[in-house]
Amino acid sequence: xxxxxxxxxxxxxxxxxxxxxxxxxxxxxxxxxxxxxxxxxxxxxxxxxxxxxxxxxxxxxxxxxxxxxxxxxxxxxxxxxxxxxxxxxxxxxxxxxxxxxxxxxxxxxxxxxxxxxxxxxxxxxxxxxxxxxxxxxxxxxxxxxxxxxxxxxxxxxxxxxxxxxxxxxxxxxxxxxxxxxxxxxxxxxxxxxxxxxxxxxxxxxxxxxxxxxxxxxxxxxxxxxxxxxxxxxxxxxxxxxxxxxxxxxx
Numbered sequence: 744x745x746x747x748x749x750x751x752x753x754x755x756x757x758x759x760x761x762x763x764x765x766x767x768x769x770x771x772x773x774x775x776x777x778x779x780x781x782x783x784x785x786x787x788x789x790x791x792x793x794x795x796x797x798x799x800x801x802x803x804x805x806x807x808x809x810x811x812x813x814x815x816x817x818x819x820x821x822x823x824x825x826x827x828x829x830x831x832x833x834x835x836x837x838x839x840x841x842x843x844x845x846x847x848x849x850x851x852x853x854x855x856x857x858x859x860x861x862x863x864x865x866x867x868x869x870x871x872x873x874x875x876x877x878x879x880x881x882x883x884x885x886x887x888x889x890x891x892x893x894x895x896x897x898x899x900x901x902x903x904x905x906x907x908x909x910x911x912x913x914x915x916x917x918x919x920x921x922x923x924x925x926x927x928x929x930x931x932x933x934x935x936x937x938x939x940x941x942x943x944x945x946x947x948x949x950x951x952x953x954x955x956x957x958x959x960x961x962x963x964x965x966x967x968x969x970x971x972x973x974x975x976x977x978x979x980x981x982x983x984x985x986x987x988x989x990x991x992x993x
Contacts (some may be wrong), residue, residue: 746804748774749773749774749824749825750773750775750776750777750820750821750822750823750825751768751773751774751775751818751824751825751826751827751865751971752774752775752776752812752816752823752825752826752961752984753765753768753775753777753778753826753827753829753984754775754778754779754801754803754826754827754828754830755779755828755829755830755874756778756779756783756829757777757779757781757782757783757784758775758779758781758934759830759932759960760929760932760960760964760967760993761777761779761827761830761877762777762935763798763830763959763962763963763964764959764963764964764967765777765829766964767789767877767961767965767968768827768968769795769796770967772795772953773795773965774795774796774820774954775796775797776796776797776798776799776812776815776816776819776820777797777798777799777924778798778799778800778812779801779829780801780803780830780856781847781949782800782802783798786789793900796848797815797819797820799812799816801813801830801858803830803852803857803860803932804830804851804852804855804856804859805859806842806862806863806915808888809830809859809860809862809863810857811846813819813863813864813866813867815829816867816869817867818921821863821876822867822871823864823867823868823871824868824871824875824971825875825876825877825971826860826864826874826875826876826877826971827877827967828857828860828877828878828879829966829967829972830852830853831852831853831856831857831859831879831902832849832852832853832935833857833899834849834896834898834899835896835899836896836898837896837897838896838897841896841897842897842914845898846897846898846914847901848940849898849899849901850898850901850902850905852902853899853903853906853918854902854905854906854964856908857878857879857906857909857912858909860917861876861878861909861913863932864876865913865917865920865922866879868920868922869920869922873891873921873922873923874921874922874923874973875923875924875925875970875971875972876913876917876922876923876924876925876926876971877890877910877925877926877967877970877971878906878910878925878926878927879903879909879927879928879929879981880903880904880906880910880921880922880926880927880928881899881900881903881925881928881929881933882928882930882986882989883899883903883908883930883982883991884900884903884904884928884987885901885984886929886951888930888987888990899938901959903928907926907928907982910924910980910981910982911927911980914979914980915980917982921939921976923978923979923981924979924980924981925970925975925977925978925979925980925981926961926981926982926983927963927966927967927982927983927985928972928982928983928984928985929958929963929985929986930950930951930952930957930958930984930985930987930989931948931949931951931957931958931986932957932958932959932960932962932963933954933957933958933960933990934960936969941964945957950988951989951990952979952987952988953987953988953990954988955987956987957987958985958987962985963985963990966983966985
């Protein structure tokens with residue numbers, strides 16, 4: 744099967760990095776299932792891609808929902824070759840304001856949901872000889888966010904650190920099935936998650952990078968697209984930082 748005929752499932756695809764991934768893959772000629780819990784806007788329909796795009800509602804914290812989206816993808820396109828899993832939730836509450844309910848919600852979506860989505864995808868990929876999975880960690884793991892302005896909370900940092908461990912475990916588990924598992928670890932990226940940041944906060948984040956700016960969703964998407972392609976056939980079990988040279992300094 745040619746690379747252009749490949750089928751990629753993208754979660755968190757109603758906007759942000761996930762939306763950028765879906766747009767890029769369609770531009771490259773892939774067939775895409777774009778899935779999200781949030782509704783898609785009319786301009787996400789891609790009238791010129793009706794034969795190559797499937798939109799699905801997805802709750803990653805629910806195993807039945809994950810399996811249903813994979814099944815719908817296979818039913819529509821005949822197979823599943825890749826998963827780019829961008830779905831997740833964020834919080835900037837510091838430890839004093841972080842309640843157990845919110846902590847557990849982040850873990851159920853960002854960790855358990857990541858496992859459930861990868862598991863459902865792998866079950867389909869093994870039937871057609873393998874594939875590639877790209878998960879999502881975060882640069883906040885290295886920066887040790889404590890919550891508050893321009894800082895991820897302990898629950899978010901914990902959840903994204905867990906994804907790093909999951910990448911290694913799943914890469915080893917899925918290797919006999921010829922399924923590669925990697926992750927991208929984005930730094931500060933210009934998405935709706937940063938919409939409430941003022942100019943001062945953006946400048947502070949920019950100063951933490953060697954590039955002197957925050958990233959764009961399309962820059963993260965290009966790395967995710969690479970990792971799910973044959974060009975990355977010898978990359979497995981890795982977490983790739985895409986952060987403009989982000990450091991601890993602010």
